[in-house]
Structure formats: C-alpha cells, structure tokens
Amino acid sequence: MRFPLSLTTNMAGYMVRKKLSGEKRFPLVLMLEPLHACNLTCTGCGRIREYSQSIKEKLSVAECLHAVDECGAPIVSICGGEPMIYPEIGRLVRLILKRNKNIYLCTNGMFIKKKLHEFRATSRFFFNVHLDGMEETHDRCVERDGVFRAAVEGIKAAKQAGFLVCTNTTVFKETDIDELDALFSYLTRLGVDGFMLSPAYCYTAVQETNPQGAAEIFMTRDDVRAKFQQIEKLYHKYKLASSPIYLEFLSGKRELQCTAWGNPTRNVKGWKGPCYLITDQHHATFRDLMDNTPWENYGRGNDPRCDHCMVHCGYEPSAALGVNKKFGDTLKMMMWQMM
Numbered sequence: 001m002r003f004p005l006s007l008t009t010n011m012a013g014y015m016v017r018k019k020l021s022g023e024k025r026f027p028l029v030l031m032l033e034p035l036h037a038c039n040l041t042c043t044g045c046g047r048i049r050e051y052s053q054s055i056k057e058k059l060s061v062a063e064c065l066h067a068v069d070e071c072g073a074p075i076v077s078i079c080g081g082e083p084m085i086y087p088e089i090g091r092l093v094r095l096i097l098k099r100n101k102n103i104y105l106c107t108n109g110m111f112i113k114k115k116l117h118e119f120r121a122t123s124r125f126f127f128n129v130h131l132d133g134m135e136e137t138h139d140r141c142v143e144r145d146g147v148f149r150a151a152v153e154g155i156k157a158a159k160q161a162g163f164l165v166c167t168n169t170t171v172f173k174e175t176d177i178d179e180l181d182a183l184f185s186y187l188t189r190l191g192v193d194g195f196m197l198s199p200a201y202c203y204t205a206v207q208e209t210n211p212q213g214a215a216e217i218f219m220t221r222d223d224v225r226a227k228f229q230q231i232e233k234l235y236h237k238y239k240l241a242s243s244p245i246y247l248e249f250l251s252g253k254r255e256l257q258c259t260a261w262g263n264p265t266r267n268v269k270g271w272k273g274p275c276y277l278i279t280d281q282h283h284a285t286f287r288d289l290m291d292n293t294p295w296e297n298y299g300r301g302n303d304p305r306c307d308h309c310m311v312h313c314g315y316e317p318s319a320a321l322g323v324n325k326k327f328g329d330t331l332k333m334m335m336w337q338m339m
Helices: 005-020 061-071 089-098 112-118 135-142 147-160 177-189 204-209 211-217 221-234 244-251 286-292 312-321 329-338
Strands: 029-032 075-078 102-107 125-130 164-171 194-199 265-267 270-274 279-283
Touching: 005 102, 005 312, 029 061, 029 312, 061 089, 061 265, 061 286, 075 089, 089 102, 089 112, 112 147, 125 147, 135 147, 147 164, 164 177, 164 221, 177 221, 194 221, 194 244, 194 312, 221 244, 244 312, 244 329, 270 286, 279 286
Parallel strands: 029 075, 029 265, 075 102, 102 125, 125 164, 164 194
Antiparallel strands: 265 270, 270 279
16 A cells, blocks of 8 residues: 555545535644754755744644644644754654654654654654755755765664655756656665655745745746656656645646645744745634635635645645546545555
8 A cells, every 4th residue: 555554544534524524624734843943954945034033943842732633634744944853853753643643754864863762663653754866966955965865874774663754855947857766766775665746836935035046946837747747757657655636737637726724834933824835824723724814815816926836735635635526536546545
C-alpha cells in the first residue's frame, strides 16, 4: 500500500463521519508551526521573512495540543521554521500520537541523527525531509554547503532504525526533470517510502523583499503545467505521495477548486487566514477561522494573489474530497493507494 493502513482507515473514517454530519468545510491536515526559527535561509522560503519580527517566539506544548484538539484533523503536519530545533519536539510528537493522530514531521533533515532517540518508529509517524535536487542544486537552494549530505545521513539513520521517511520536493522554474529522476532513483535505493511534489509558490513576503529573485524561481500557472507535463514520465516510475488527481491538475488535464480550509495553519500568531500562503488575518480560534473567513473571496478569479497558486496544501484536499469529481476518480484513487 502507498500509505500505512492506519492512516488510510483513520482518514476514511473521519471523512465519512464529517460528510454524514452534513459539514461542508472540515480540515484534513493541520499545519502546525510551533516556531518559525530555522537554521537555514532557503531562497524560496516565505516564513523566515514574513515572521521576522516574531522569529524567536514559540508555541508551548499545551498550545500545540490545544490546536490539535480544536482542529480535529486526522493528520498533523509539524512544520515551521525547522521543527527539529523546537526544544520539546520529541515530547510534542509523543503526545500527539497518543491522540491517535498521524504525523508528518517536516524537516530539512540536518538534526535527525542527533535527535532520533527522542522518537519511536510507528506506522503513524513520518519524517518528511525536504530535498529540492541532488547535492549541488539542493545546497544552492538552501544557501549552505553540506545540507544535502546531512539530510541523507539523517534519512539513512531513520530508515535503519525502522522509521517511515518521505521527501518533499519543491519544483522551481529552473528545476531539471532529469535531476528529479536521478534524485528519486537515489532515494528509492535508500528505502525512502514516498515522494511529495509541489510547484513553487510566490510568497508575498519573498516577492516584496526580493522581487528579482522571486521572478527567477517562481512560476506562473502556465509555467507549472508545462513543467509538470515533462514530469509526467516520473509519475508511474516512483512511489509518489501526491495523488493522481492532483498531478493531473498540475499537468493541465483537469481543473480543481482550491479548498485551502482543508489544510488550516496554526502558528505563534494564531490561526493563519485564509491559508498557508496568504495572511490577511490571524484568528484567535479555529472556529473563527472556519466560520468568519470569506472563502468565496479567494481562489483563482477572485483574488489575484491566488491566480498562479497550484500548491498541494490548497489542492490536495480538493482531490481527497472529490471536488470537481469525474467518473472513475474513486477507482483511480483506490488503485493508487493499493500500489
């Protein structure tokens, strides 16, 4: 199976209960950012720029757990910043797992070996290591030499200890498809359990602070579709964790409606609204985010900031929820999960 049975059954049961209750909007993945501090200054990262004034602030473990309970999503993506430098990351993960949640710990991988003893291997926990290419390319993207090698050593250590590991790759304007092929081939030999893909998105914070750099790396919607039409040759070659519906959207074979509310973000400022990418307001509660955000004002054609966004946190929920559903999609998703 592409994902552990526990994750699949938890997600399926949760979605059935929500739909039977008549809820129109409900979260699938909580994006939990306990801090925004990071040991790197990645070229395309908006967090270290947007939250530069609060970079030293942290959520307490109690605040994090309250967010998990308040949201109720079956999957928690612990991100940041670099969550592995959060002082109580091991304890936080253990307590979230006790709530029967599934966790993706998103990390640059540099501290996995050092902190591996704080975690235990389980089918409900993934290390999600960010890698944007082979060594030279990745180290250039993160603006520091040696990061790729440290991340690979972390992956090797985690796999040897029995952990599930996936990787997340951002596709930029100059991303070389053959290099992605080489990267996934190499990581497959290391035993990596799946590969996530998402096109680079233009954070407002990056564009405002470095407009020339933003123009060089970020893509328009047409750019994304041209790039992912080239990437199609990798879809069946490797164990991609991106759904076939989302990949069809990226390749231009179909349209999807953004469901950003499916992946709400909680950080040191509150519940980030409307989405992971755009900050118009920080809400004090999850309910306020869901009930008092004018969702109809966002999305392609409604807000120019949304016109070129095709990022997974906005559109993967659409695929999972059957938005813009076509005949055969259910069978396609089932077959993909079983592969």
